[in-house]
Amino acid sequence: MNNLIKLVDESLEKFLPVEAPEDLFKSMRYTVLLEGKRLRPVLCLEVCRCLGGKIEDALPTACAIEMLHAQTLIFDDLPCMDNDDFRRGKPSNHKVFGEAVALLAGDALLSFAPQVILRNSRNLPAETLLHVLDDFFTAAGARGVVAGQIVDMECEGHPEKHSDEKLDFIHDHKTGDLFRLAIVSGARIAGASCEEIKEAQEFAHDFGLAFQIADDILDVVSDFETMGKTLGKDAAAGKLTYVTLYGLDNAKCKLTCLLEKCDVIIDKYNSEILREILNGIRKRIGV
Amino acid sequence: MNNLIKLVDESLEKFLPVEAPEDLFKSMRYTVLLEGKRLRPVLCLEVCRCLGGKIEDALPTACAIEMLHAQTLIFDDLPCMDNDDFRRGKPSNHKVFGEAVALLAGDALLSFAPQVILRNSRNLPAETLLHVLDDFFTAAGARGVVAGQIVDMECEGHPEKHSDEKLDFIHDHKTGDLFRLAIVSGARIAGASCEEIKEAQEFAHDFGLAFQIADDILDVVSDFETMGKTLGKDAAAGKLTYVTLYGLDNAKCKLTCLLEKCDVIIDKYNSEILREILNGIRKRIGV
Numbered sequence: 347m348n349n350l351i352k353l354v355d356e357s358l359e360k361f362l363p364v365e366a367p368e369d370l371f372k373s374m375r376y377t378v379l380l381e382g383k384r385l386r387p388v389l390c391l392e393v394c395r396c397l398g399g400k401i402e403d404a405l406p407t408a409c410a411i412e413m414l415h416a417q418t419l420i421f422d423d424l425p426c427m428d429n430d431d432f433r434r435g436k437p438s439n440h441k442v443f444g445e446a447v448a449l450l451a452g453d454a455l456l457s458f459a460p461q462v463i464l465r466n467s468r469n470l471p472a473e474t475l476l477h478v479l480d481d482f483f484t485a486a487g488a489r490g491v492v493a494g495q496i497v498d499m500e501c502e503g504h505p506e507k508h509s510d511e512k513l514d515f516i517h518d519h520k521t522g523d524l525f526r527l528a529i530v531s532g533a534r535i536a537g538a539s540c541e542e543i544k545e546a547q548e549f550a551h552d553f554g555l556a557f558q559i560a561d562d563i564l565d566v567v568s569d570f571e572t573m574g575k576t577l578g579k580d581a582a583a584g585k586l587t588y589v590t591l592y593g594l595d596n597a598k599c600k601l602t603c604l605l606e607k608c609d610v611i612i613d614k615y616n617s618e619i620l621r622e623i624l625n626g627i628r629k630r631i632g633v
Numbered sequence: 634m635n636n637l638i639k640l641v642d643e644s645l646e647k648f649l650p651v652e653a654p655e656d657l658f659k660s661m662r663y664t665v666l667l668e669g670k671r672l673r674p675v676l677c678l679e680v681c682r683c684l685g686g687k688i689e690d691a692l693p694t695a696c697a698i699e700m701l702h703a704q705t706l707i708f709d710d711l712p713c714m715d716n717d718d719f720r721r722g723k724p725s726n727h728k729v730f731g732e733a734v735a736l737l738a739g740d741a742l743l744s745f746a747p748q749v750i751l752r753n754s755r756n757l758p759a760e761t762l763l764h765v766l767d768d769f770f771t772a773a774g775a776r777g778v779v780a781g782q783i784v785d786m787e788c789e790g791h792p793e794k795h796s797d798e799k800l801d802f803i804h805d806h807k808t809g810d811l812f813r814l815a816i817v818s819g820a821r822i823a824g825a826s827c828e829e830i831k832e833a834q835e836f837a838h839d840f841g842l843a844f845q846i847a848d849d850i851l852d853v854v855s856d857f858e859t860m861g862k863t864l865g866k867d868a869a870a871g872k873l874t875y876v877t878l879y880g881l882d883n884a885k886c887k888l889t890c891l892l893e894k895c896d897v898i899i900d901k902y903n904s905e906i907l908r909e910i911l912n913g914i915r916k917r918i919g920v
Binding site for chain 2 (some may be wrong): 480492
């Protein structure tokens with residue numbers, strides 16, 4: 347696990363060096379290179395390896411997904427969105443570089459990331475490369491993360507709009523889509539069969555949802571030092587979360603269920619790294 | 634010319650229908666579908682035709698470039714950027730949909746646009762498609778429009794930073810890159826030779842610069858009703874423009890020179906439409 351994280355960190359450095367205009371690249375790098383668990387790229391690389399692919403082939407895509415993730419964090423933290431001053435224990439991007447530069451850094455990452463895939467994956471079959479790019483655009487845009495964000499916003503402070511369906515939509519897109527992108531791209535790059543890709547998609551769905559429920563629970567039970575970001579904001583803002591809709595116990599129960607479903611596929615993949623990630627979630631939440 | 638504009642308008646409608654989440658798509662469509670001259674898509678289609686390509690083949694790319702252009706307008710107008718309330722004579726995106734939705738609409742367009750190219754250009758050779766996408770990312774991002782915007786911002790209100798070199802950089806990227814993308818993509822899709830592409834690049838450079846100088850001049854000499862946006866803001870904000878750096882007469886002189894260079898290639902292309910565009914600029918500025 348730590349070796350993969352190190353590989354991702356080094357590759358992010360390599361794919362995103364400081365260029366001119368320096369302020370812009372510094373702002374892009376600031377959030378991308380913040381110390382993190384690199385969960386999405388690690389999932390991408392490990393699923394690729396488990397399905398018989400080469401880790402190197404998935405590296406550009408894995409790093410591009412982390413860049414896309416960083417872009418969503420930069421935008422999420424902006425004053426007109428969640429207005430958050432901290433991210434991973436550090437001042438958020440606009441607190442360091444100002445709102446305009448943060449906006450442009452996020453903007454730039456949205457083109458930079460798919461270009462990293464395109465320019466560094468030319469050894470993949472053209473069909474695979476185009477498929478990965480198409481998945482990337484879907485996850486990044488109006489049919490992916492952005493759809494989740496806007497519905498999340500619309501529900502905020504309007505408890506009458508809360509429903510299972512809305513909550514599923516928000517989770518599925520706001521968090522789920524990037525995990526799905528990471529896992530399914532890893533499978534595609536490995537040259538997985540249709541069946542294997544379908545299986546990877548199901549795993550991605552369960553894992554993404556488990557991760558989001560865990561995050562909702564931690565927003566209630568954890569503290570700033572552990573999480574590195576402002577907590578308790580969901581409840582304060584009247585946000586729709588698993589905990590606000592179902593209560594803490596039911597959320598934990600659902601989480602246990604999803605993690606057990608993930609165990610099945612992880613046993614099949616026989617992946618120590620994926621097991622470690624799942625156990626990490628279990629330990630943090632105490633389920 | 635009007636036929637091409639109509640074709641672009643209809644295709645934008647087709648490529649960007651209302652989907653769920655409705656608010657998001659309405660906001661994306663609002664700026665994309667604002668009545669406009671469709672200069673970039675028309676250039677793309679016409680250059681493709683002049684070099685022996687089919688207009689239909691270039692339509693998805695032409696529309697994607699207009700979507701990218703709309704995204705830059707939405708972000709430019711945001712309060713943390715130029716804070717502009719009007720665009721093409723209508724309230725700007727964030728004045729209608731709010732800042733958060735406008736931000737997400739621009740965000741979504743940045744993935745939506747290249748996906749329109751990818752999904753609707755599969756009849757092109759894979760190499761051409763990948764080349765067009767690579768050009769798109771370069772123009773949209775940290776090595777393109779965004780680079781121009783950030784240097785423009787940095788120079789604002791700091792006359793000591795003003796220089797020929799900075800001004801060229803800003804124009805080349807902030808305005809030039811989208812024209813270059815439009816013209817060069819048109820050439821690529823037509824299957825142009827290396828020489829033809831080089832020629833198209835030079836034409837794009839001269840045309841883009843001419844357009845920007847004309848815009849700088851109009852910011853001083855035109856009025857809100859003609860332009861549909863707030864004017865005189867460049868000078869008020871201490872912005873670096875051709876007029877503030879060289880004076881009105883020199884700017885007009887430089888513009889005349891560039892338009893003459895464009896005439897040469899337009900004669901070679903034998904394009905009535907490109908001639909009409911150039912004469913339109915001449916008429917508006919009176920050169």
